[in-house]
Amino acid sequence: MDPKTTSRRSFLSLALGAPVAGAALAACGGSGPSQTGAGGGSASGSAGGGGGGQATYWFLTGQPQQAIREDTVKRFNAANPSGTIAFTEFQNDAYKTKIKTALGAGQGPTIIWGWGGGGLREYVKANQVEDLTSWFAQNPQQKDRRFPAAFGAATVDGKIYALPAETVTPIVFYYNKKVFDKVGVSEPPKSWADIMTLVDKFNSANVAPFSLGGQSRWTNMMWLEFILDRIGGPQVFQNVFEAKQDAWSDPAVEQTLTKVQDLVKANGFVKGFSSITADSNADQAVFYTGRAAMMVHGAWTYGNMKTAGGDLVTGGHLGYMNFPPVDPSTDKGDPSDTVGNPGQYYSISSKATDAQKQIAQKFFGTTVLDDTENKKWVASGSVPLVKGVDSQFPTGVDGDFLKFIYDTSANAKGFAQSWDQALSPTQAETLLDNIAKLFQLSVTPQQWIDNMNKVIGQ
Amino acid sequence: MTALAPPVVRGPTTTAGGASVKRGAVTWMALPALAIYIVFAVVPLLGVLVLSFTTWDGIGSIQASGLTSWRRVLTDPGLPHALWVTFKIMAFTWLIQTPISLLIGVFLAGHQRYREFLAALFFIPLLLSSAAIAITYKALLDPNFGLGPGLHLAFLTQDWLGSAQLAFAVVMFVVSWQFIPFHSLIYQGAIRQIPKSIYEAAMLDGAGRIRQFFSITIPQIKYTIIVSSTLMIVGSLTFFDLIFVLTEGGPGDATRNLALDMYKTGFQANLMGPASAIAVILVLVGLFLALLLQRLGGSLSESQLEGA
Numbered sequence: 223m224d225p226k227t228t229s230r231r232s233f234l235s236l237a238l239g240a241p242v243a244g245a246a247l248a249a250c251g252g253s254g255p256s257q258t259g260a261g262g263g264s265a266s267g268s269a270g271g272g273g274g275g276q277a278t279y280w281f282l283t284g285q286p287q288q289a290i291r292e293d294t295v296k297r298f299n300a301a302n303p304s305g306t307i308a309f310t311e312f313q314n315d316a317y318k319t320k321i322k323t324a325l326g327a328g329q330g331p332t333i334i335w336g337w338g339g340g341g342l343r344e345y346v347k348a349n350q351v352e353d354l355t356s357w358f359a360q361n362p363q364q365k366d367r368r369f370p371a372a373f374g375a376a377t378v379d380g381k382i383y384a385l386p387a388e389t390v391t392p393i394v395f396y397y398n399k400k401v402f403d404k405v406g407v408s409e410p411p412k413s414w415a416d417i418m419t420l421v422d423k424f425n426s427a428n429v430a431p432f433s434l435g436g437q438s439r440w441t442n443m444m445w446l447e448f449i450l451d452r453i454g455g456p457q458v459f460q461n462v463f464e465a466k467q468d469a470w471s472d473p474a475v476e477q478t479l480t481k482v483q484d485l486v487k488a489n490g491f492v493k494g495f496s497s498i499t500a501d502s503n504a505d506q507a508v509f510y511t512g513r514a515a516m517m518v519h520g521a522w523t524y525g526n527m528k529t530a531g532g533d534l535v536t537g538g539h540l541g542y543m544n545f546p547p548v549d550p551s552t553d554k555g556d557p558s559d560t561v562g563n564p565g566q567y568y569s570i571s572s573k574a575t576d577a578q579k580q581i582a583q584k585f586f587g588t589t590v591l592d593d594t595e596n597k598k599w600v601a602s603g604s605v606p607l608v609k610g611v612d613s614q615f616p617t618g619v620d621g622d623f624l625k626f627i628y629d630t631s632a633n634a635k636g637f638a639q640s641w642d643q644a645l646s647p648t649q650a651e652t653l654l655d656n657i658a659k660l661f662q663l664s665v666t667p668q669q670w671i672d673n674m675n676k677v678i679g680q
Numbered sequence: 681m682t683a684l685a686p687p688v689v690r691g692p693t694t695t696a697g698g699a700s701v702k703r704g705a706v707t708w709m710a711l712p713a714l715a716i717y718i719v720f721a722v723v724p725l726l727g728v729l730v731l732s733f734t735t736w737d738g739i740g741s742i743q744a745s746g747l748t749s750w751r752r753v754l755t756d757p758g759l760p761h762a763l764w765v766t767f768k769i770m771a772f773t774w775l776i777q778t779p780i781s782l783l784i785g786v787f788l789a790g791h792q793r794y795r796e797f798l799a800a801l802f803f804i805p806l807l808l809s810s811a812a813i814a815i816t817y818k819a820l821l822d823p824n825f826g827l828g829p830g831l832h833l834a835f836l837t838q839d840w841l842g843s844a845q846l847a848f849a850v851v852m853f854v855v856s857w858q859f860i861p862f863h864s865l866i867y868q869g870a871i872r873q874i875p876k877s878i879y880e881a882a883m884l885d886g887a888g889r890i891r892q893f894f895s896i897t898i899p900q901i902k903y904t905i906i907v908s909s910t911l912m913i914v915g916s917l918t919f920f921d922l923i924f925v926l927t928e929g930g931p932g933d934a935t936r937n938l939a940l941d942m943y944k945t946g947f948q949a950n951l952m953g954p955a956s957a958i959a960v961i962l963v964l965v966g967l968f969l970a971l972l973l974q975r976l977g978g979s980l981s982e983s984q985l986e987g988a
Contacts, residue, residue, distance in 0.1 A: 319947045326739045344950065348740035436842070437930055440979070494823025496931040497841030508824050647737075651949035655933065662932040 270333065273353050275577040277332035277585070279309045282317055286525055286602040287388070290595060298589040305581040307333070312500065325350050325571075332574040333582050338375030338384055338567040339643040340650060346378045350558045351569040352579065355381045368591075369480070371605045372565035384567035389604035390631050391521035392562040393444045397541040398534065401429055401515040402653050410516075410541060414449075414481060414548040421490045424515050432485075432491035433514035435505030437497055439654040440642055441551060442482075442661045444518055447561040447641060448545040450478040455554040456636040461645055465679035470671045474554070479660060479667035481548070488662055496662060503530070510534045518545065519625050526604040528620075535612055538619055546662055559636040563643060565607045605631070704705050725963060729957035738952050749953030755979050759958070761933060762941040766965075769851070769937055770916040776856045777863055777912055778905070783861065785867025786897065799868075806861040814925035844934035847927050853933050854922060859915075863908045870904035871897060906977040910970060917966050 281291050288311060299306040310331070312320055317335075324330045327346065334351065336342055345351045358365045364385075365373070372386035397410050405427040411417040424431040435441045450458055454474025461469035485491070492514045495595045495643075498504045500519075503526055509517040510531030528535040545556045568590065570582045589595070590608055599606040600614050612628045615621045631637065642650040656673050659665040665673070733747075738865040751761055788799050805813070820827045821840035828836030841847045874897065882892050920939040923929065929936030929944065936944070938958060946955025 265812065322738050344737060348737070350739060437928060492824065494839040494842045496843075497818075497821070497823060497839060497847070497927075504822065513824055528736055530953070553803070647948065647950040651944060655944075656928055659932040662934075664844070664932045 238638070264574045271479075275305055275575065275581065277305070277307045277574070277578040277581040279307050279333040280317070280321065280331040281309065281311060282333040283313050287522075289600045290424045293598065294589055294592075294595050295416050295585075298585050298593065301588070302581070302584065305577065305584070307581060307585060328573055330571050330573065332571055332578040333585070334569040334571055336384065336567045336569060337563060337643045338386075339639050340646045341643065342376070342384055342567060342569065343378050344647065345569065346383050349572055352572050353381050353383060354385060357583060357586075358382055364587065367608055369564070369607045369609065371631075371637050375564055375643070376567050384569040385590065386565040386607055387568050387590050388566040388606065389522075389599055390562075390565060390607045390627070391604065392560040392627065392630050392634070392637070393448065393518060393545070394521050394542050394627075394630075395516065395518050395545045396509065396527075397516045397543075398509065398512060398514075399539045399541050401512050401536070402541070405429060405515070407515075410543055411546050413546055413550060416546070417490075418484070418488060420515075421485065421488050425489055429512070430508070430514040431516060432492065433498075433505050433509040433517040433519075434491040434495040435498045435500035436491070436495040436658070436661055439658045440640065441500050441505065441519070442657050443641055443654065444520075444561065445482055445485075446478055446657065447638065448518070449481055449548060449560065450474060451555045451559050451636065451638060452545070452553050452557070453477050453555065454546040455556070456559065456638055459638060459641065459644075462674075464677060467678065468675050469678055470674040472554065475671060476667045479491040483661065483663060483667065486663060491661075495657075506530070518606050522604065524623055528603060535619060536640070540619075540623075542623065542626060556635040558634050559638070560630055560634040562638065563640050564637055571661075646680065647674065648680045649650055649677050727814045728956045728959045728963075731952055732954075732960050734953050734956075736952040737950040738946070739950075745953065749951075749957045752951075753954045753957040753961075756954075758933065758941060759961075762936055762938045762958075763965075765848075765933075765935060766937040766939075768848070768919060769855070769919060770913050772852045773855050773882075773916050774909060774912050776852060776907065777860050780856070781863035781908070782867055782905075784864040785871055786893065788864060788868040789871035802864060803861045805858050806865075808858075810858065810921040811925050813854060813858055814922045817850070818926055821850065841927050842931050844931055847931055847934050851923055851926060854926065855916070855919065858922070859912070863912065866903065866904060866908050874900045890988040892971075902979060906973060910973045913973065914966050914970050917962060917969070938965075 279295060282288065292309065292311075295307050295309050321330065321334065321336075325334075325348070330350065334345070336345075342351070368386050369390060372390070373382060376382050376386050378386040395410070401424075402408070402410075405424055407420060407423060411420055416433055421431040449460075454472055454477075456476050457473045458469075461472070464511070492498070492508050495505075498508065503523075505517065506518070506523050506527055507530070508514045509519075510527050524535070527540065533538075534540050544558070544560060547553050550557070553659070568586065570579055596608055596611055597607045597614060600611065600616070601622055603623065605611060605624055612625065615624045638644075642654055645653065653674065656665060656670050660667075660670050731742070733744060733746060734740040734742050735748060763780050784802060788795060788802070813920055818841065819825075823829070823837060823839050823842065826836075826840075828834070828838070838846060840850050867931060878900070881890055882896055887895065917937075918939050919937060920943065922945070923935055923937065923940060927935045929940040939962065942955050942958040942962065946952050
C-alpha cells in the first residue's frame with residue numbers, strides 16, 4: 223500500500239487554479255431517501271439485446287439521482303439495440319464494499335461509478351481501469367464542455383482515468399429564516415464569533431443551533447474542511463495530500479480542531495447528533511422541521527428538503543450562503559473557497575472485453591450529460607458539471623438556488639474535494655474515525671494530530 | 681466465524697473399545713460433513729492466516745510482507761480497546777441473559793394457563809433478523825423523532841446511541857432482547873427432561889419452590905447451562921450485524937468490538953493484512969474460550985441425571 227514512493231497527483235492544485243468549478247453529489251453520499259440494511263443491492267437489469275454484446279454498469283440508488291441514471295441508460299439502450307448496457311443498483315455504503323470486492327475478484331462491471339480521488343487512484347494502481355486520456359484527445363469537445371475543475375479528481379499522475387459526470391454540489395451553509403425570525407435573529411453569522419453568539423442565543427430559545435448527522439462521520443468532516451480552509455488556506459490540506467511529513471501539525475489544524483470542540487462543548491449541535499445518520503436524511507429532518515436553526519450540508523440536500531420540508535423551500539424560508547469566514551482579519555483562506563466533490567466519475571474497467579469497452583465509450587460520447595440528461599438534473603435541483611448550463615435554469619426559488627450553486631462553484635478561488643474522497647481509503651478511514659472521536663470529545667486536538675500524522679502517505 | 685460444534689458430553693465410556701468394526705462405518709459417514717467443513721472452515725482459516733503475513737489492499741496484487749501486518753495490529757491501541765469492548769459485551773450479555781432465560785425457561789416448562797400463548801410472544805424476537813431489529817431500535821431510540829419525543833416522555837428522550845455508556849447499554853439490551861428467547865427455549869427443553877419424581881420426592885421432604893429450583897433444577901441442567909453459556913460467549917465474540925447497523929461501532933469507538941474492527945480495517949481502510957491478523961486473533965480467542973468452557977463442564981461432575 224505504500225504510496226510514499228509514488229508522487230501524489232496534485233489534483234487539488236488543478237482544481238484550485240480553475241475558475242469554474244463544480245461539486246458533486248454526496249460527499250459520501252447519502253442521498254438515498256431510504257436506508258437499507260448493510261449489503262443490500264437490487265438488480266434491475268434492462269433488457270439485454272442482441273448480437274453486439276452487453277456492457278454492465280453499477281451505480282447508486284437514491285432519488286432523484288437514481289431515476290436520472292436509469293433514464294440515461296435506457297435511452298442509450300433504445301438508441302443502440304445492438305450493444306446495450308445492463309445496470310445494477312446499490313445502496314451507497316454497500317456499493318463501496320461491493321465494488322472493491324468485485325474488482326479484486328475480477329467480477330467488476332464494465333462501467334464503474336465512483337467518486338474519483340483517492341479511490342480512483344487505488345483502481346489505477348491495481349490496473350483496474352482504462353486510461354481515457356486518448357479518448358479525450360479524440361473527443362476534445364467532451365473535455366471542453368465540462369468544468370475544468372471536475373477533471374482534477376479524475377486525473378492520476380497526469381492521465382485521465384474517469385469521465386467527470388453528473389452534478390456539481392458544493393457544501394452549503396443553510397439556515398431556516400422562520401426560526402431566525404422566531405428567535406429574533408436577523409442575519410446569518412459572518413464570522414466564527416457570530417456563530418458562537420448565535421449558538422447561545424438559539425440554545426436559550428430552546429432551538430438547536432446546528433443540525434448534524436454525526437454517526438455518518440463525513441458530515442462532521444465538512445465542518446473541519448471549511449474551518450481549516452478559512453483559517454489556514456488550501457495549502458494546509460494540500461500538504462497532507464502530498465504526503466508531507468507531519469503535515470497535520472500545521473498550527474491552523476490545531477486551531478480548527480479546538481474551535482470545533484468549543485462548538486461541541488457549547489452545545490452547538492443538536493442533542494444526540496452522534497446517533498443521527500445522514501443516510502436516512504434524519505439530519506435534514508431535524509433542520510427542516512425547525513428543531514435546528516442552521517445546517518452545513520451538501521447542495522444535494524436541497525431536493526429532499528423541497529419535497530419533504532413543507533413550505534420551507536417553496537415558501538422562500540430557506541436561507542443559504544457559503545460558509546462564513548472564521549476571522550476576516552486573520553484568515554489565510556479566501557472566503558470564496560468552497561469544498562465538496564467536483565463531480566461523479568465513470569471509469570471503464572480494464573478487464574472488460576473490447577466490445578464492452580466500445581459500448582461504454584459510445585455511451586460516454588453520446589448519452590452521458592446530453593441535453594435531456596442535463597434538463598433532468600436541472601429539474602431535480604442540481605447543477606450538471608457542464609459549462610453554460612445556467613442558461614437552462616428556471617426562475618423562482620429553484621432557479622435562485624441553482625444560480626447560487628453555479629456561481630459559488632464558478633467563483634470559488636479554491637474548490638477542494640472532500641477529504642475522505644481525496645485521500646486513500648486507509649487514511650480516510652483513520653480520518654473519519656478520529657473525526658468521530660473529536661466530536662465525541664474523546665480525543666484532544668493534539669492526540670488527533672498525532673494519530674493522523676502517523677498515517678500520512680499510507 | 682467460528683463454527684461451533686455442540687459440546688461433546690464427556691462420559692467415562694467414550695473411548696471404550698469393542699465397537700471398532702462399527703466405528704469404521706461411522707467414519708465413512710462423517711466424510712461429507714468433514715469435506716464441507718474443510719472447504720468452508722479450514723481452508724479459509726488457513727487463507728486468512730497466510731493473508732495476515734501479507735500486504736494487500738483487496739484490489740491489487742498480494743505481497744508477502746512478513747510480520748508487518750502483525751506489528752501494525754499489535755501496536756495499534758485500537759486492538760486492546762476492541763478486545764476490551766468484546767470482553768465487556770461477552771461478560772454483560774452472559775450476566776444479563778443467563779438468569780433471565782433460565783427463569784423464563786422454568787416458567788415455560790410449567791403448566792400454567794396461557795403458557796403457550798405467552799411462549800409464542802416470548803419467541804417473536806427470535807423470528808426477526810438482526811438487521812431488522814437494529815433498524816427498528818434505531819428508529820425507536822432516535823433522539824428527535826423516536827419513541828421518547830413522540831410520546832413526550834422525557835426519560836425515554838436520551839441520547840441513546842450518541843453517548844458512549846448509553847450506546848453500550850443499548851447494545852447489551854438489544855442483544856439480550858434478541859437472544860433470550862433462544863436460550864429460554866434451550867432451558868425449557870432441559871427442564872422438561874428432569875424427572876418429575878425428583879420434584880415429588882423433594883416436595884415430600886418439605887422443600888419449597890425456591891429450594892427445589894436451586895437444589896434440583898440448577899444441578900440437573902448443569903450441562904445445558906454450559907451449552908447455553910458456550911453459545912452466548914463464543915457467539916458474542918462475533919457480534920457484528922446488529923452493532924454495525926445500530927451504531928457502526930460508535931459513538932467514536934465505544935461499541936467497536938473485534939469483529940467490527942476487523943471489518944473496518946479490511947473493507948473500509950483496505951488493509952487486508954492487518955484485518956486478517958485481527959481475524960486470526962478472533963479465532964484463537966474463540967477456540968480458547970470454547971475449550972475452557974468444555975474443560976469446565978467436564979471437571980464439574982461425572983453424572984448428570986441423579987436418580988434417573
